[in-house]
Amino acid sequence: MDWDKLRIFHAVAEAGSFTHAGEVLNLSQSAVSRQISSLEESLNVALFHRHARGLILTEQGELLYRTAHEVFSKLAMAEAQLAESKDRPKGQLKVTATQAFGSSWLTPCLLEFIDLYPDVEVDLVLEDRELDLSMREADVAIRMAPPRQPELIQRHLMTVHLNIYAAPAYLKRHGIPKVPEDLDQHRIIVYGNDTRPPVEDMDWLLVAGTRKDKPRRPILKVNSVYAILRAVQSGLGLASLPEFMVSEGTSLVRVLPELQGPRIDAYFVYPEELRNSKRIQVFRDFLLRKVAEGRMQG
Incomplete structure (x- = not known):
């Protein structure tokens, strides 16, 4: 089987159209289409159902795609293992x-x-x-839940707590909630459920201390x-935020400290195939050290 045609087939199956695959491969739409037709002729099967809205894999196409996906993954x-330096981490x-963990906690560590x-x-x-x-x-x-994909190595990195915070200006204007029921009278900012939040129960403030028939x-x-x-x-309102986002340098005030949100377990995750990668080993050990330093300072 021609490797170049197989590579193009894999890109088309991923993109769902000749045009989008051509953009990825830097080939014209007609060149991509010709290569797929040639592959179908050599195999004597149709790999795609062609529709006005795009391409759908046939049963034979699905079989070939799964195999090609596995081959290209391996x-x-x-390639990554061959590129790995034997003595000094490189590449x-x-x-x-x-977004939150990467910008607030991880990025400031990268200089070191x-x-x-x-x-x-x-x-x-x-x-x-x-x-x-x-x-x-x-x-x-770095995942905020155990990985669901098989054959991934996971190492627990840290446990993060969600707390309630507000700006001093907001509390001066609206008062400080004393008990969870007081949140009914406050402006609450949430992630929303239109998109999948990075952690479960992100919007727990909408139900904390409420009656089921009176959601906030x-x-x-x-x-x-x-x-x-x-x-x-x-000063728009109060919200649940991961503690790593609210450093000592910020002016935000923690409110209702007795009311704790869900605990989030963060994991360092990588594929089994990269177990011996020096780059990954030193990065993992570096992050674990930074977490330990944070605990000691806290």
Whole structure:
């Protein structure tokens, strides 16, 4: 089977159209279409149902796609292992984390890591959705829940608490809630349920201390934890925020300290194939040390 045609087929199956696959491969739409037709002729099967709205894999196409996906995944892993320096960590390290954790906790740590390991090229991808590590969308991930994908190694990194915070200006204007029921009279900012939040029960403030027949209505929904922080800082309302986002340098006030939100367990996750990667080993150990230092200072 022709590797070039198989690579093009895999890209088309991922993209769902000849045009989008051509953009990824830097080929014309007609060139991509010709290669797929040639592959179908050589195999004597149709791999796609062609529709006006795009392409759908046939049953035979699904079989070939699953096999090609696995092959290209293993090749990508092999490439990473071959590129690994035997003595000094070197090469690209693609890390994915949630927007909030990546921007508030992880990014400020990177100066020290890059000074320690200047030959490691850190590529930080901040996404609240889970990237596919098996397809090398990233080398490692920091996840706010145990990974669901098989064949991933996980190492517990830290436990994060969600607390309630407000700006002094907001509390001066609206008063300080004394008991959970007081939240009924306050402006509450939440993540909302239109998109999948980075952690479960992100909007627990809407039900804490309420009767089931009287749910609270938020003053604002915004699908970014960092944007929630900025809204709280502006005095718009109060919200549940991870404790790592509210450093000692901020002026935010914790309210109702006896009311704790869900605990979030953060995990350092990477594929089994990269178990022996020096880049991943030193990055994992560095993060564990930074977490331990934070605990000692706290």
